[in-house]
Amino acid sequence: MLTVDNLSVAYGRNTVLQDVTFHLPSGSPGALIGPNGTGKSSLLRAIAGLQRHGGTIALAGDAAPAGRIAYMPQDTAAASSLTALEVTLLGRLGKLGLRVARSDIEASRDVLHLFGLTDKQDVAISALSGGQRQMVYLAQALVRSPDVLLLDEPTAALDLRHQLLVLDTVADLCRERNIVVLAAMHDLTLAGRFAERMIGLGDGRIVAEGTPEHVMTPDSLADLYRVTAEVSRTSSGRLAIVPTGLAGPVQ
Numbered sequence: 001m002l003t004v005d006n007l008s009v010a011y012g013r014n015t016v017l018q019d020v021t022f023h024l025p026s027g028s029p030g031a032l033i034g035p036n037g038t039g040k041s042s043l044l045r046a047i048a049g050l051q052r053h054g055g056t057i058a059l060a061g062d063a064a065p066a067g068r069i070a071y072m073p074q075d076t077a078a079a080s081s082l083t084a085l086e087v088t089l090l091g092r093l094g095k096l097g098l099r100v101a102r103s104d105i106e107a108s109r110d111v112l113h114l115f116g117l118t119d120k121q122d123v124a125i126s127a128l129s130g131g132q133r134q135m136v137y138l139a140q141a142l143v144r145s146p147d148v149l150l151l152d153e154p155t156a157a158l159d160l161r162h163q164l165l166v167l168d169t170v171a172d173l174c175r176e177r178n179i180v181v182l183a184a185m186h187d188l189t190l191a192g193r194f195a196e197r198m199i200g201l202g203d204g205r206i207v208a209e210g211t212p213e214h215v216m217t218p219d220s221l222a223d224l225y226r227v228t229a230e231v232s233r234t235s236s237g238r239l240a241i242v243p244t245g246l247a248g249p250v251q
């Protein structure tokens, strides 16, 4: 269980997160939703130990869990000449000795294979497409075998098939390894498919929390995003969110 208590983040005098308190159980994929600029990335970075913050973060009672957390940033642009395999392997850095063990390479190859990137493993990361690069950085996070996996818009650059592949892979991993997973997402229908727990962030505070059904009602979507939206069930029982119009003035 990840416990975030009274967390705050400020950039200079600009406080962007305040009084953020929530629990996220292991084994239940979590989605973090909310409008642009509301503090989702700041929250993920604070949990990952990459952002100065107030308040406390604990993982099953461990008050300094940063070493057990893997974080995939939103921006994976890279000018590096490292290959996809090398970038993935970097995820094992904490575990690597002076020599790279065969098992580290195999673990890295396996994850790249899972994402259909076997034929790209020796290609420089700078020569990959945006979606391929996003999957390589996800592979890097996965090979760390973290206890907490934080993903910032992990499907933003992916086509329909790879969106499902990546999210289903991460959700399965969350349940099988009983780890904590929190992904910031803008596609609410995808988020509803992926997540068992959802946190709605508005203006730097938690404004809704619970199951996707509870968080993604027309009223709470109007509060969060200032849009009107239809929330329905598909014939297979999944939640579908269709924004239908703007509500309220642009701020």
Ligand SMILES: Nc1ncnc2c1ncn2[C@@H]1O[C@H](COP(=O)(O)OP(=O)(O)OP(=O)(O)O)[C@@H](O)[C@H]1O
Pocket (backbone or CB within 6 Å): 011, 016, 034, 035, 036, 037, 038, 039, 040, 041, 042, 043, 074
């Ligand atoms: N390094 C920084 N220095 C100063 N202000 C920052 C910095 N990073 C973010 N901010 C500000 O903090 C606020 C929250 O930004 P953050 O990136 O956390 O939002 P977000 O919810 O992830 O947005 P998006 O959905 O657009 O990615 C914004 O107003 C942003 O301008």
